[in-house]
Amino acid sequence: MTVSELQKKIMEIKKERDICILAHSYQSHDIVEVADFVGDSYGLSVKAASVAQKTVIMCGVRFMAETVKILSPEKTVILSAPEAGCPMADQIDAEKMRDLKAKNPGYAAVCYVNTTAELKAECDVCVTSSSAVKIIKNMPEKKILFVPDINLGSFVKKQCPDKDFKLMQGGCPRHAAVTKEEAVSQKKAHPNALLLVHPECKGEVADLADYVGSTTGIIDFAKKSDAKEFIIGTENSILQHLEYDCPDKTFYVLSKALICPNMKLTTLPGLYKCCTGEGGEEITLDEDIRLAAKGCIDRMIELEGK
Numbered sequence: 661m662t663v664s665e666l667q668k669k670i671m672e673i674k675k676e677r678d679i680c681i682l683a684h685s686y687q688s689h690d691i692v693e694v695a696d697f698v699g700d701s702y703g704l705s706v707k708a709a710s711v712a713q714k715t716v717i718m719c720g721v722r723f724m725a726e727t728v729k730i731l732s733p734e735k736t737v738i739l740s741a742p743e744a745g746c747p748m749a750d751q752i753d754a755e756k757m758r759d760l761k762a763k764n765p766g767y768a769a770v771c772y773v774n775t776t777a778e779l780k781a782e783c784d785v786c787v788t789s790s791s792a793v794k795i796i797k798n799m800p801e802k803k804i805l806f807v808p809d810i811n812l813g814s815f816v817k818k819q820c821p822d823k824d825f826k827l828m829q830g831g832c833p834r835h836a837a838v839t840k841e842e843a844v845s846q847k848k849a850h851p852n853a854l855l856l857v858h859p860e861c862k863g864e865v866a867d868l869a870d871y872v873g874s875t876t877g878i879i880d881f882a883k884k885s886d887a888k889e890f891i892i893g894t895e896n897s898i899l900q901h902l903e904y905d906c907p908d909k910t911f912y913v914l915s916k917a918l919i920c921p922n923m924k925l926t927t928l929p930g931l932y933k934c935c936t937g938e939g940g941e942e943i944t945l946d947e948d949i950r951l952a953a954k955g956c957i958d959r960m961i962e963l964e965g966k
């Protein structure tokens with residue numbers, strides 16, 4: 661079967677079975693094309709809560725499917741590739757968080773959205789890469805315990821000099837692998853290109869960027885900008901989506917290390933099986949954990965609106 665034949669079957673079956681397909685922007689283009697919504701992890705979970713369909717399939721990694729379930733407990737949420745985890749989300753569990761909080765009394769516990777539901781349930785506020793600075797600035801608390809991404813934490817810390825930060829030594833192995841030398845070399849090779857970087861990259865890389873922001877932020881910036889060339893400092897799948905959306909512009913990779921193997925576990929045949937009910941894994945959450953994790957997300961929404 662060809663890619664387009666399988667895509668056609670998926671489009672038919674999702675209509676028949678009343679399924680909504682969500683694809684994170686790090687998914688391959690064949691999957692993005694059959695999705696109802698494409699975006700970042702938080703944006704997708706908000707969209708999912710507003711759709712009429714009762715079944716939602718997440719093409720992404722486990723914490724993203726959990727975030728959908730936290731906000732839409734009445735829906736059946738299925739992770740298309742059950743083995744797709746996120747090494748950053750797995751760096752800290754509830755027990756380690758309780759221990760960190762006990763060692764840092766008086767600090768507000770702030771977690772990145774790239775964490776498990778169990779971890780969010782232990783924290784006061786959740787942030788996304790695009791909202792982190794605003795939310796932490798709007799928090800009345802001065803002392804911030806930030807987990808798990810040290811690079812995002814350091815990026816926020818620089819912009820909130822009146823706050824006292826304790827950062828965990830965690831992060832995304834893919835984004836953290838990008839070196840300053842790669843950034844310097846790509847800028848030299850493409851002197852007219854703007855460098856767009858995700859804040860999960862090291863500070864010394866982000867310092868060289870023309871724009872630092874979330875996956876959605878990077879995509880929007882590249883689409884709206886009058887510039888014609890861009891070096892993309894996040895997962896390399898985005899390059900291909902931008903090439904389709906902006907055929908008049910040229911995109912270069914910042915680093916060949918920027919490939920997330922977990923995001924690549926979702927395949928079109930796997931998604932098809934998921935639609936027929938033969939594949940994927942339904943996400944279930946303990947109700948107490950879900951409610952506590954939702955409290956952490958609700959506080960983010962409340963602080964974002966201030």
Ligand code: 13P
Nearest residue numbers: 700701702789832874875
């Ligand atoms: P976003 O929240 O920007 O989608 O990022 C998810 C991610 O996994 C980044 O590495």
Ligand code: SF4
Nearest residue numbers: 746747748832834920
């Ligand atoms: Fe996790 Fe990094 Fe992959 Fe994002 S790119 S899902 S943070 S491992």
